[in-house]
Amino acid sequence: MRISRHAETIWHFIFMVTVLVMVFPIIYAFGMSFKPLEDAYNNVLNILPINASLENYRTLFASLPVLKITMNTFVVASVATVFKLVTSFLAAYAFVYFKFKGKEVIYFLLIGTIFIPFTVTMIPNYLIISEIGMLDSVWGVILPQLADAVGIFLIHQAMKNIPGSLIEVARLDNMGHGRIMKDIVLPLVRPAVTSVGIWFFIGTWNEFVWPVLVLKTTENYTLPLALQMFISSEGGTNFTVAMAVSVITMIIPLILYLSFQKYIIGTFTSSGIK
Amino acid sequence: MSSLTAARRMLQINRENAIGYLLLVPSIIIFAVFTFWPIIYTVYLSFFDWNMISPTKEYVGLKNYIEVLSDPKTYRILGNTFLYIALLLVINCAIPYIFAFVIDIVLKKYKNFYKSALFLPAFISLVVGSILFTWMLNPVSGPLAIVFGWIGLEIPNWSKAEGWIIVVLSLITSWKIFGYNFILLYASINGISREIIEAAKLDNIPLWRIFIQIILPMSSATGIYVFIITIVQSLQYVFTPVKVVSQGGPDYASSNLIYHAYHEAFVVYRTGHSATLSIITMALFLLLLFLEFKFVERGVYYEN
Known part of the structure; x- marks a missing residue:
């Protein structure tokens, strides 16, 4: 059967409209951020500003410690990402290359946390962070996020694709697990680790729910x-x-996504849910 | 010391698998402290009257459950929750399924462009999304209102209108999660053997039948995963636009179970009610997962 050109054209139209709905607001926001207030209300349909000015950015920098806030965001995102990657990598390695009692149960429990609504843990976590004096601090935002079930799952999926014989040979050569991780497994799963890392970084960069509970003063936002x-x-x-x-x-996030999109889409399309 | 030896014997720890346990320790500590213990403590809190500040908690038995379950607000919010679920499932499970099929089987050009563009909002803050769409859909001065005005249409004042508010907040949430689900479903459909599909095409089987009889069953593992995360995760994602745009209003018309639990705990400081709502939400989710394992999983096709 040949797919009619007609049907193909209609679908291209539907996809284009969807893309427009998804991406237009982002492009529009860039233009609008350079519009003076009157321009924004009088020339709504012009994507580009008529009298471009930096007024909005000036107002913003005058009313908020923007650099401090950006720095906070960067600290939260990078520290959480590094820890999540390390803990996920170690856990995934244990699940893939070791046999031990209770392995399936532990894996099931950890992955199962993906399906736990955050409200179930929010009050106790708030109390813990408050108890150890980390309220209103980026460290309070970071601490509960040092491990990640999605990370364990995705890196686990990537490691499963490495032929087991490779590891067996290395073990027979008396190679330690530390060296196997560093010299064999890590290079092979690097694309997955990179894109999971970018996914974590952007995810924590954009995070809202938990920081909203922990952070109280503007300069710690x-x-x-x-x-x-x-x-x-x-x-x-x-x-x-x-x-x-x-x-x-x-x-x-936009720069990261646009530079690594092939990598990222590749990881999500090859990991598979099986 | 002897108990340690006993534990060691029970788990059959030896030199080889001890490292396995050791590698899990960091993740397990974080999950134990910040996920598993909190779940237990939230169950505990649901039996107490407390305002998070007072030094004493008063044990009240099932009072919180009775109060929450006899409050008409709860049912209103439960109704909203199901409306959100229905809308999100259509927009973020059914439509991306069809899109993923079309991009893989029907379209030949611009595939990578569509994939990149549709996945893009998944990387942008939902607070940004909430603000962009609040402006785009502003019923008086927003761009869409002006374009609609040319053809004599009006945008309802959705932020004040029951029903509409849920539709708009669902659309904002979908903007963020559509692409992720789409990519997962695309991956699954793309992994199906081309020979089967080509054979079906040669036999002149119409596309909709290929979709229903070949694609759906063969991608069902991912399909069900997307179905469940859409319910569980999207309900949590809805929190952000609700908090940013409507704060649950007007008069609880846009609140869902997740937002309401937050509201009870951190706005009106009724910890017991909040914990009770959370436990009820979790019970609903677990019931759903259980049903999935019991009835759906059997018919699922796993490639490996």
Whole structure:
């Protein structure tokens, strides 16, 4: 059967419209962040500003410690990512290359946490962080996120694809597990580890729910929390400045995604849910 | 010391597998402290009256459960929760399934472009998404309202309208999660042997039948995974637009079980009610997982 050109054209149209809905707001936000307030309301349909100005960014930098907030976001995202990668890698290695009692149960319990709603853990976690004096600190945001079930799962899937004989030969050569990890397994799963790392970094960079509970003062905020300040139901929403914060919040994730998209899409399409 | 030896014997720890356990220790400690213990403690809190500040908690037995289950608000929020689930399943499970099929089987050009563009919002903060769409869909001055105005259509004042608010917040959430589900489903469909599909095409079997009789059964493992994460994860993702855009309003019309549990704990400081709502939510999720394992899993096709 040949797929009719007609049907193909219609589907291209549907995909284009969907892409437009997904991507247009992002492009629009970039333009709007350079529009003066009147321009934003009078020339709504112009994506590009008529009188481009840095006014919104100036207002933003004058009213918020933007650099400090960006730095906080960076610290949370990078520290959490490094720890999640290390703990996930070690756990995945144990699950793939060791036989021990209770392995299946432990794996099932850890992966099962993906399906636990966060509200079930939020009050006790808040109390723990409060108890150890980490409220209103980026470290309080980071601490519960040093391990990750999705990371264990994805790296586990990648390691399973390495032929077992490779590891057996290395063991027969009396190679230690540390060296096997570093010299054999890590190089082979590096693409997966890289994209999982980028996924973690962007995920924690964008995180909102947990930081909203932990962080109280503006100068300890991460970018998504700072952004939320500019849209309040109690009036005073300044959309043009909000767009400027949006641009600052999404610029790093956008650059990372656009530079590594082949890698990332590859990892998600090859890991498979089996 | 003897108990340690006993434990060691029970788990049959020897030099070889001891390293295995050791490698799991970091993950297990984090999960024990920040996931498993909290679950138990939340169950415990659901039997107490507490406001998170007072030094004493009062044991009240099942009072929180009775109060939550006899509160008409709870049923309203439960109804909202199911409405969110229904909308999110259509937008983020059914539609991406069809899209993934079409991009793999029907389309020949621009495939990589579509994949990249549709996956892109998954990497952007949902707070950003909430703000962008609040502006795009602003019923008075937003771009869509102006374009609609040309053809005499109006955008409802959705932030004040029951029903509409859930539709809009679901759309914002979908913007973020659509691409991830799409990519997973695409991967699964793309992994199906081409020969089967080509043979079916040669036999002139219409595309919709190929989709239902070949693609759906052969990608069902991923399909069910996406179905479940859409319910479990998306309900949590909805929290962000609810918090940023509506705070559950107007009059609880956009609140769901997750947001309501947050609201009870951190806005009105009724820890017992919040814990009770969370336990009920978790019970619903677990029931769903159980049903999945019991009834659906048997018919699932696993490639390996």
